[in-house]
Amino acid sequence: MNATADLHAARSIGDLIRDARNLSAAEVERVLSYQREHGVRFGEAAVALGLASPDDVLNALAQQFHYPLANAERRDASPELVALTQPFSVQAEAVRAVRSQVVMRWNRPDAVRQGLAVISPGTGDGKTFFAANLAVSLAQLGGRTLLVDADLRSPRQHEVFKISNAAGLSSLLSGRAETQVIQSVEGVAGLFVLPCGPIPPNPLELLERPAFGLLVRELAAKFDHVVIDTAAASQGADGCVVAAKCGAALVLTRKHENKVAALQDLVASLAGSSVQLLGAVVNEF
Template identity: 30%
Template sequence: MELRDYLRILRRRWRLITVVALLVVSAAAAVTFSTTPLYASKARLFISTSSATGTSEAYQGGLFSVQQVASYAELASSRRLAETVIDDLGVAMTPKELVKEVSAESVPDKVLLDITVTDPDPALARTLAQGYAEAMTDLVRQLETPSGKTSAPIKATIVDAASTPDSPVSPQPVRNLTLGLVLGLLLGIGLAVLREVLDTTMKSAEELTDIAGAPLLGGIAFDTAARQQPLVTSLASHAPRVEAFRVLRTNIQFLDIDGTNKVFVVTSALPAEGKTTTAVNLAITLAQAGQRTLLLEGDLRRPRAADTLGLDNAVGVTTVLLGKVSLDDAIQKHTETDLHVLSSGAIPPNPAELLQSRAMGDLLARLREAYDIVIIDGPPLLPVTDAALLSHMSDGAILVVRHGRTTKDQVEQSIDRLTRTDATVVGVVFNMTPARRAGSYGYGYGYGYGYGYGYGPTTREPKRRLLPRRSPS
């Protein structure tokens, strides 16, 4: 990953990073302010040898003292010394408890020994540190005095007596909260990068066009009211969603400037990605621009376009292909616009066979001659092959990709399915994008019939009486 990739992740996942950082800082604050304050008092001892007459003897005595200091530091944590301090001071502690509060450290290459006692009571910390220092001088004298002698060649002298500390050494709020913030940011960034690596859904318009190998025709922002008001005719003329479909309409018109008749299939990788709503609103917007437009419901398994427009789907594509109803009688007109609609008709047991039949080719040819543009609401590409067959018979497919849901693999598989049938992908529509990005456009085949694209019978009740037909010729 390059630097700009990390910057993009930070910009996209800043909420996650902020939440994680705040949680870590909060945890650090809770631990810090619930911890009992500890005070440390330190006494310093100087380890020396008896006077030497010559320089060489003084040097050797100094080396000996340096070597002994490390041993004395180890003796500070001994049970014997702890018992001595307890007896001398009369404190109500066990040797084990006292040893936990004491630490001794020898200064490197020096003959200095620091004894530090940490305790919640600053006065007791000072008393224990001073008691330990005095006990250590006695212990050194006892250990270093040769048998039969009255004086030791090496002794410990207190050079800095223990003092009562003014402020606690633990906890340290500023340090803890700063470390918590740094660790929280690192953890948040790590989680953001991990989530970005594991998340293969489409979130970038540039990446989408690279994978699809087709231009971006438009971006439709996510609208919570779209489920209750799916049609652009129910919105104000200046609404952002309406403007988005106008941009899409304009880009569609520039796909083939020299062509006089256009037939496009609107499809998606999977259901619930907004292909039907996109197809219906695109057709409405084209009709509002004065173009002779027909919306053909090409999803013969789970048709939704006619229901969205409030039209009857009792007759349509299937009844026309079977010769039960003429094309003129099957075409309906949307009352609020000049859009003509050819619904699916009765659900057939063999949708794929009907769609790739010669009769279907003849039907598309007639519609191509009668209308300026024909929008086909096709089924999704991955569950079934119907959309690929329709795309092969049309001037190209418009692939609808849902932001944050459609994965890169699904887009690649969809493009592959279209190219295998020699269909052309004329462009992609980025659907349900975050509102701030819409204006700037950014598993195998286990889908099967689990998404409801089976052959089971579907019972429907007519929506309303058929409106008067208008001849396509």
């Protein structure tokens, strides 16, 4: 059974590369001959002969295993989305490792489905980068994942995903959303982004209103995973408020950047609340 599956996989990869590169019958035969002579896979043989590129092989594998992979244009436009643009990099693998831990701890079968707030002590800790890639990696598992940019002070998710920020979370919370504000992400089935929208003059007040908590519960009921980016604790209490409304939080800290006291203060600010603290992530990049 395994041998049959392997042969089928080899034929599938070969067909995909052949179609992508428009290889002739003679060129395919050259690849097959090289493959038999050197005992390598079709993709490796095609690359060695200069008839395909490593990107062609990655794209073929992505199609075969239904794994979202960004094309060259997207890689240039969204370099921060390493889970999508560099899926086999050290950074992407680190995100997947965190994802595994998050999935085991978050949304337990016996608990009410929650949103997950990503919080950190200071600016520049990498919350936007991490939240974006965590959302991508969760979507790659299947199901529906929503990334919400609740950083109403210095939002960046719309820049990372190259989407419109004309309307978003702030529009919903202020009752001024006239159009669909949740946007799908091209190339990643099941991934959606709710951008910040116009930066409001009263971010903390908007997040503290009951409307935000109601919105989080509604979104958590409609999506399999809801990841929420937040403003740094150094900018205000926004992150803790979002965490309380979500019910779950993940703390991010940056190596050699954050002070231990600031991290302790952030964690202490959640003490006594109903927030499920899933753990802490150290950003080493």
